[in-house]
Amino acid sequence: MNERSETKPRNGTITLAAIGDLHVNEASEHRYRDLFAEISETADVLALCGDLTNFGKTREAEILAEDLRACTIPCVGVLGNHDYECGQPEEVAKILHGAGMTVLGEQAVIVEGVGFAGVKGFIGGFGRGELGAFGEPAIKAFVDEAVDESRKLENALRTLKTDRSVAVLHYAPVVDTVEGEPLEIYPFLGCSRLADAIDRFDNIVAVVHGHAHRGRYRGQTPRGTPVYNCAIMVAEAELNRPYALIEV
Numbered sequence: 001m002n003e004r005s006e007t008k009p010r011n012g013t014i015t016l017a018a019i020g021d022l023h024v025n026e027a028s029e030h031r032y033r034d035l036f037a038e039i040s041e042t043a044d045v046l047a048l049c050g051d052l053t054n055f056g057k058t059r060e061a062e063i064l065a066e067d068l069r070a071c072t073i074p075c076v077g078v079l080g081n082h083d084y085e086c087g088q089p090e091e092v093a094k095i096l097h098g099a100g101m102t103v104l105g106e107q108a109v110i111v112e113g114v115g116f117a118g119v120k121g122f123i124g125g126f127g128r129g130e131l132g133a134f135g136e137p138a139i140k141a142f143v144d145e146a147v148d149e150s151r152k153l154e155n156a157l158r159t160l161k162t163d164r165s166v167a168v169l170h171y172a173p174v175v176d177t178v179e180g181e182p183l184e185i186y187p188f189l190g191c192s193r194l195a196d197a198i199d200r201f202d203n204i205v206a207v208v209h210g211h212a213h214r215g216r217y218r219g220q221t222p223r224g225t226p227v228y229n230c231a232i233m234v235a236e237a238e239l240n241r242p243y244a245l246i247e248v
């Protein structure tokens, strides 16, 4: 247990800070250093919800990694679609891992008794509007990607035998937290297959995601698990600070 945790008031929960869509570019040097230091004073664990870099360039990842060294609490996270743009997500992940971020995926982690599992997720739409695997091979391949991501999430969540777990995503699992975006792009903001995976478990206490920059902060899965859109733009608009703080 770190020094911060011993001094925080505790009632069996820990404080999760979550933020996504930093979109670090080559002109962003030291933009987030003070923020990570502040978060380390306020929270017990940090979750990064993807689109950490703007184009998935190694230089961008290095700039973020430099700032991440100011984070003194455990850090978990997933990549976003922007981190894939240069075709080298493994490189981006490796650089961020080197700065202390546990990149979630097949493997889940436990921090102070709370489980964390995560995937980037994928698009495909919500509820009755969800795209099905029918017709052309290209459509089927597209839907396969969404199914694979939700299966990966389900498998990682299943490994966690904790009383409380958190799912960390980039894409939205529910429509609630994309409301505010143009209706025409809803299907490109997430996919309810992710919520289907989450709702198979009774121990998930929160879901955090990003990607929908103009979405809404709070929603829930069909079974009532709280979902938080932690894109920095949403947090700034709704919380008056760039990150979410959630007791889990």
Ligand SMILES: [Fe+2]
Residues within 6 Å of the ligand: 021, 023, 051, 080, 082, 211, 212, 213
């Ligand atoms: Fe983004």
Ligand SMILES: [Fe+2]
Residues within 6 Å of the ligand: 051, 080, 081, 082, 170, 210, 211, 212
């Ligand atoms: Fe994104």
